[in-house]
Amino acid sequence: xxxxxxxxxxxxxxxxxxxxxxxxxxxxxxxxxxxxxxxxxxxxxxxxxxxxxxxxxxxxxxxxxxxxxxxxxxxxxxxxxxxxxxxxxxxxxxxxxxxxxxxxxxxxxxxxxxxxxxxxxxxxxxxxxxxxxxxxxxxxxxxxxxxxxxxxxxxxxxxxxxxxxxxxxxxxxxxxxxxxxxxxxxxxxxxxxxxxxxxxxxxxxxxxxxxxxxxxxxxxxxxxxxxxxxxxxxxxxxxxxxxxxxxxxxxxxxxxxxxxxxxxxxxxxxxxxxxxxxxxxxxxxxxxxxxxxxxxxxxxxxxxxxxxxxxxxxxxxxxxxxxxxxxxxxxxxxxxxxxxxxxxxxxxxxxxxxxxxxxxxxxxxxxxxxxxxxxxxxxxxxxxxxxxxxxxxxxxxxxxxxxxxxxxxxxxxxxxxxxxxxxxxxxxxxxxxxxxxxxxxxxxxxxxxxxxxxxxxxxxxxxxxxxxxxxxxxxxxxxxxxxxxxxxxxxxxxxxxxxxxxxxxxxxxxxxxxxxxxxxxxxxxxxxxxxxxxxxxxxxxxxxxxxxxxxxxxxxxxxxxxxxxxxxxxxxxxxxxxxxxxxxxxxxxxxxxxxxxxxxxx
Numbered sequence: 001x002x003x004x005x006x007x008x009x010x011x012x013x014x015x016x017x018x019x020x021x022x023x024x025x026x027x028x029x030x031x032x033x034x035x036x037x038x039x040x041x042x043x044x045x046x047x048x049x050x051x052x053x054x055x056x057x058x059x060x061x062x063x064x065x066x067x068x069x070x071x072x073x074x075x076x077x078x079x080x081x082x083x084x085x086x087x088x089x090x091x092x093x094x095x096x097x098x099x100x101x102x103x104x105x106x107x108x109x110x111x112x113x114x115x116x117x118x119x120x121x122x123x124x125x126x127x128x129x130x131x132x133x134x135x136x137x138x139x140x141x142x143x144x145x146x147x148x149x150x151x152x153x154x155x156x157x158x159x160x161x162x163x164x165x166x167x168x169x170x171x172x173x174x175x176x177x178x179x180x181x182x183x184x185x186x187x188x189x190x191x192x193x194x195x196x197x198x199x200x201x202x203x204x205x206x207x208x209x210x211x212x213x214x215x216x217x218x219x220x221x222x223x224x225x226x227x228x229x230x231x232x233x234x235x236x237x238x239x240x241x242x243x244x245x246x247x248x249x250x251x252x253x254x255x256x257x258x259x260x261x262x263x264x265x266x267x268x269x270x271x272x273x274x275x276x277x278x279x280x281x282x283x284x285x286x287x288x289x290x291x292x293x294x295x296x297x298x299x300x301x302x303x304x305x306x307x308x309x310x311x312x313x314x315x316x317x318x319x320x321x322x323x324x325x326x327x328x329x330x331x332x333x334x335x336x337x338x339x340x341x342x343x344x345x346x347x348x349x350x351x352x353x354x355x356x357x358x359x360x361x362x363x364x365x366x367x368x369x370x371x372x373x374x375x376x377x378x379x380x381x382x383x384x385x386x387x388x389x390x391x392x393x394x395x396x397x398x399x400x401x402x403x404x405x406x407x408x409x410x411x412x413x414x415x416x417x418x419x420x421x422x423x424x425x426x427x428x429x430x431x432x433x434x435x436x437x438x439x440x441x442x443x444x445x446x447x448x449x450x451x452x453x454x455x456x457x458x459x460x461x462x463x464x465x466x467x468x469x470x471x472x473x474x475x476x477x478x479x480x481x482x483x484x485x486x487x488x489x490x491x492x493x494x495x496x497x498x499x500x501x502x503x504x505x506x507x508x509x510x511x512x513x514x515x516x517x518x519x520x521x522x523x524x525x526x527x528x529x530x531x532x533x534x535x536x537x538x539x540x541x542x543x544x545x546x547x548x549x550x551x552x553x554x555x556x557x558x559x560x561x562x563x564x565x566x567x568x569x570x571x572x573x574x575x576x577x578x579x580x581x582x583x584x585x586x587x588x589x590x591x592x593x594x595x596x597x598x599x600x601x602x
Contacts, residue, residue: 002556003563007530012078012102013523016576018189021104021176024077028053028172029067030164031087032139032149032157041089042203042326048149051161059165061158068094071101078102082123082168084192085331088199098196099529105195106171108331109188113178116335116484116506127167130174135167136160183481186576190480191331194518197525197537198329198339204536206346207360207548208314208323209594216356217311224303231296234289240300247272254293256283277301302350310353313344324360329540336506337482337514339540347541355597357538359548365591367535369524369561370544371517372586373398378512379435381583382479385458392584401455403427405448435459435508437501463504467497478507480515480577513542516585519572520565521545527564531556546595554591561589 012020029052037043050067053059054076062070071079071091081087084105088098110126119125124135139160142152149157179185231240235253238245250256251273258265258273259282266274266282273279285291317325327346334340341347359366376398380388391398403410403424413420430438430445434452441449453460469476470486477483484506489497497503521540528535535553539546545565549557565587573579593599 003527003531003559009526009530010100010102012193013526013572016189016193016572018185018576020077020102021185021189022180025055025075026053026078026080026104026169026172027055027070027076028080028165028169029071029087030081030161030168031067031090032161033090034150035143035146035148039086040326041086041093042205047090049154049157049161051158051165053165053169059162061162063154065094068096072096074100078104080104080106080168080172082106082126082164082171084108084195085199085202088196089203092200092203097529098199099526101196103192103195104172104176104188105192106168106175108191108195109175109179110171111332111337112184112188112191112482113175113182115337115482116502121332123164123167123171126171130171132167132170136163182483184483187480187482190515190519190576191337194331194522197522197540198331200525201537201539202326202329204538204548205324205326206357206538206546208317208325209356209358209599210318210323212358212594212599213311213314213318213356216353217307217314220303220306220311224300224307227296227300227303231300234293234296243268243275244272246275250275250283250293254290255286256290259283306350306353310344310350314356325357334514335484335502336509338509338542339513339518346539355594355599357546357595358593358599361548361550363551365549365551365554365593366595367547367549367557367589367591368544368596369547369565370588370590371512371520371565372588374517374543375508375512376432376435377583377585378516379459379462379508380456381581382507382511383456383459383462385456385462388456388459389583397424399424399428399431401451402431402448405451406430406444435504437463437496437504439496463500466503466507467491467500470499470503471497476503476507478510479579480511482510484510516569516573516581517543520569520587523568523572524561524564527560527568528557531560533557533560549591558589561587 008014029050031050032048033039033041034045034048036045039045047065047067049064050062051059052062052067052070054070068091079087079101081103082105084103084107088101088103091098091101106123106126107121110121119129122135128134136159139149139152139156143149176185179188228240235249238249240246247268251258258267259279260266266279268274280294280297283294285294314325317323325344327344328342329346330340330342339347357366373392376388377392379385380392403426406427407423410420410423413423430441430448434449439446439449466476470489471491474487474489475483475485484503486499486503489499489503491497517540521537524545525537528537533553533556534550535557536548537545538548547557566585570581570585573581590596
């Protein structure tokens with residue numbers, strides 16, 4: 001056994017108690033930094049000034065980076081900041097161990113309060129919602145004009161950071177009472193505990209395999225050129241970035257029928273057929289030429305996105321940042337509370353491009369730990385579906401069940417027939433659609449969705465319960481206490497309610513990837529820190545974590561991953577939420593040279 005049970009995790013992890021926010025000693029702070037690369041600590045930036053308030057003391061102004069000494073002393077129970085990830089990254093940059101710091105982020109906590117409602121989360125807007133004042137905008141205006149804070153009058157910066165600390169504390173005091181009274185303080189606690197992990201992942205970044213990235217870029221650019229040549233030959237050379245020309249080609253020259261929604265044709269204001277991605281997905285080909293056109297358009301869209309969104313960005317990091325890619329990991333953007341990513345999007349990166357990510361040191365490997373069927377298992381637990389439990393325990397191949405219903409020939413194929421494997425893969429896209437309210441499609445798809453609803457009657461009953469709750473109260477309360485808001489929900493003639501897909505979807509996604517997977521990630525991170533591992537946690541993607549693995553740490557990471565992401569996670573949920581997950585939770589662990597790919601075997 002390589003994992004030491006004697007090593008202690010921070011008290012706020014091993015004994016989670018959100019009452020600390022009500023009773024503990026807070027350090028409220030705000031930093032101003034140089035604005036190279038928008039003030040991101042990952043670049044050559046520095047702290048210009050700061051303000052802080054410790055406990056019941058007065059707000060103090062700190063020129064330069066003297067705030068770091070106060071943070072390092074640890075004479076507080078938790079740190080309060082708005083968008084605390086920003087401050088945490090500067091602490092990491094300056095050698096402070098953030099794994100020992102509990103934060104209260106007023107931005108993240110406000111996200112718990114507004115939940116799936118769309119409201120601004122900047123400091124000024126949040127302050128105004130609680131009866132405070134708007135943010136001082138003069139410094140923002142100067143920074144937008146490319147004036148660095150280090151060049152601004154000190155009196156201006158002093159006034160700014162002191163006001164921000166005052167406003168942040170004002171918001172904090174109102175928020176904790178709102179969270180306590182609504183029963184969501186526990187949810188905010190978990191989101192805040194995860195914040196230092198996000199800061200650390202962003203500071204670590206992800207390393208690019210330079211040669212492989214360039215090879216894939218050349219292949220995709222060649223493929224894109226070939227697709228464009230074929231499209232030009234078919235269309236006569238139209239501008240595929242012109243909606244007007246594309247509309248004329250599709251609906252006049254190629255003869256497609258303009259798609260309709262609720263018997264209304266999808267038209268632009270000028271009366272031409274729409275050509276956006278949603279409309280194009282509804283086009284129905286009637287002959288071989290139209291099928292070829294749609295195939296080319298689809299490939300053009302996918303390949304063009306890889307080139308413009310990823311390959312061009314990869315090139316920037318390879319040439320200007322020594323192959324280190326830094327993306328933003330966002331905790332407060334999605335309606336379901338799961339993470340999102342931007343600049344570039346490292347959450348939904350194209351599967352064919354994940355393999356460009358590798359370890360930054362020779363001899364290191366890339367590890368991915370995935371929760372097995374997390375959304376299905378969490379839905380089964382929430383619904384206490386008996387058949388789902390039987391299927392999970394028996395290792396039922398749910399994708400094979402899907403293929404059996406969708407494809408008549410599937411059941412008659414030999415187990416080792418390559419076609420059987422292809423059909424099973426093709427069926428995966430439909431397997432869990434009913435879990436999220438999917439009902440429409442081809443006759444075969446609708447037949448499968450009905451099969452799913454009958455087989456998992458417990459989940460179907462749970463869906464009906466969620467819809468009834470939304471219709472009667474305008475909201476749905478998750479098991480953790482988080483409130484999803486669905487105002488003006490009414491029943492429809494088919495038995496569903498308005499917005500039924502979101503009502504069914506949000507609960508599952510939140511509990512699976514906004515809670516359980518998040519807890520598993522920060523439990524693993526803290527275990528890695530407590531065992532002083534050299535391996536780096538570099539990304540979290542919905543229900544999986546990505547780690548750069550030191551060559552001597554394979555065995556201990558294998559053991560720690562199981563303990564942290566399963567045992568510790570389930571215990572944390574019992575301790576904090578009183579939730580005892582009585583359905584199997586499991587992870588799959590893979591180690592490769594590149595992310596999900598062994599390059600030497602290619």
